[in-house]
Amino acid sequence: DAKTTQPPSMDCAEGRAANLPCNHSTISGNEYVYWYRQIHSQGPQYIIHGLKNNETNEMASLIITEDRKSSTLILPHATLRDTAVYYCIVRVGAGNTGTASKLTFGTGTRLQVTL
């Protein structure tokens, strides 16, 4: 799995958009970009994933550059409950039953949302 680079920490004011960058310059053509977050002392929570098109769901938007070497996770209106460590992960495919689909976590970005 390709290595990712994220800033160690970021701050965001409540109600503003939080934009979390991720570099994955060695990503392969069959690797997806996944985002998870981990709120203190809880298990990681899936947020969103994409291959090359921008994606949006009820939690966030994912913007992937045309060359796929970087991406940005956008939380449109951050709240205090979004304070967490955010992990950007690249991995092969969405996975098939029986296919090993491990996640390789880095140290992530610690997002602090403040009043």
Add this chain to the structure above:
Amino acid sequence: DAGVTQSPTHLIKTRGQQVTLRCSPKSGHDTVSWYQQALGQGPQFIFQYYEEEERQRGNFPDRFSGHQFPNYSSELNVNALLLGDSALYLCASSFRGGQFFGPGTRLTVL
């Protein structure tokens, strides 16, 4: 749907002892992965079970072993505990790729 459940939530052991952690996957999921998360670090992949067999293993010694039962639940066993085994142990279940994590078991080795 209860999601992924793990037991116990907390555990204290001493060096040299053995420990067993348990995981029940999310309903409909047939694959279970285990991760170790040391304080301040991201989770590290230990191994994955599918159809009651270990399918892939991370860089962990043989002291770490596992099992998957016919109902897809799983156990993680660690023998000869070391102080460095103190961590949050996370179980994730999946079906066709997407992984859902449980709350974890906090293991403290004294």
